[in-house]
Amino acid sequence: MIVGVGSTVRAAWPDARIVALEPDSSPVLCGGEPGPHGIDGTAAGFVPPLFDRNIVTEALSLPETDARDMSRRLAREEGIFAGTSTGLNMVAALRLAKEVGPGGTVVTIACDTGFKYLDGPLYR
Numbered sequence: 001m002i003v004g005v006g007s008t009v010r011a012a013w014p015d016a017r018i019v020a021l022e023p024d025s026s027p028v029l030c031g032g033e034p035g036p037h038g039i040d041g042t043a044a045g046f047v048p049p050l051f052d053r054n055i056v057t058e059a060l061s062l063p064e065t066d067a068r069d070m071s072r073r074l075a076r077e078e079g080i081f082a083g084t085s086t087g088l089n090m091v092a093a094l095r096l097a098k099e100v101g102p103g104g105t106v107v108t109i110a111c112d113t114g115f116k117y118l119d120g121p122l123y124r
Contacts, residue, residue, distance in 0.1 A: 001111070006055040009107075020051075020059040021092050023067065029059035037064055039084045041111065066091045068122060075114060075123070083112040084122065 006018035020029050023037040026045060034045035064084070071087030074080040086109075093108040100106055117123055 001109075003050055003052050003055050005109070007052075010055055017058065017096075018056045019092060019096065020056045021088050022059065022061050023064040023088070024061040025064060027059075027061035029056075030061045032061070039064055039067060039088055040116075041085045042088065060092055060095075062088055062091050062095075064088075071114065071117075071122060080110060081114040082110050083114055083117050085112055086110045 002018065002020050009016050009018060022029050022042055023039050025037045026032075026035040028034050028045060028047060029051070067084045067088035069087070070090045071082055071084050074082055074087065074090060080086075089108040089111065093106050097104070097106045114123060
């Protein structure tokens with residue numbers, strides 16, 4: 001998804017930062033070793049064959065616990081019922097917004113719902 005959306009964003013805004021995210025327990029895109037984690041849809045343990053570093057300008061690894069906490073916070077405070085990949089995206093978006101500062105723009109994606117997490121520890 002990041003390469004497809006990123007290439008469209010890059011065509012419209014050539015100087016945009018396109019930031020890939022992964023849990024810090026499996027920081028493969030950041031040059032680290034793969035490891036176990038519980039964030040569906042990210043950090044497959046290898047660099048995907050369609051991943052394009054000409055589109056993606058950087059990668060960040062963030063704590064999975066922060067993603068889980070953010071997922072719960074989004075549900076509780078904002079009414080956004082989402083999973084851990086969306087939580088990871090929001091953690092990064094808030095961090096990047098602080099870097100960019102007033103007048104800057106940060107865009108992220110809510111890429112899943114929380115329904116598949118109802119049987120697990122995320123929303124107990």
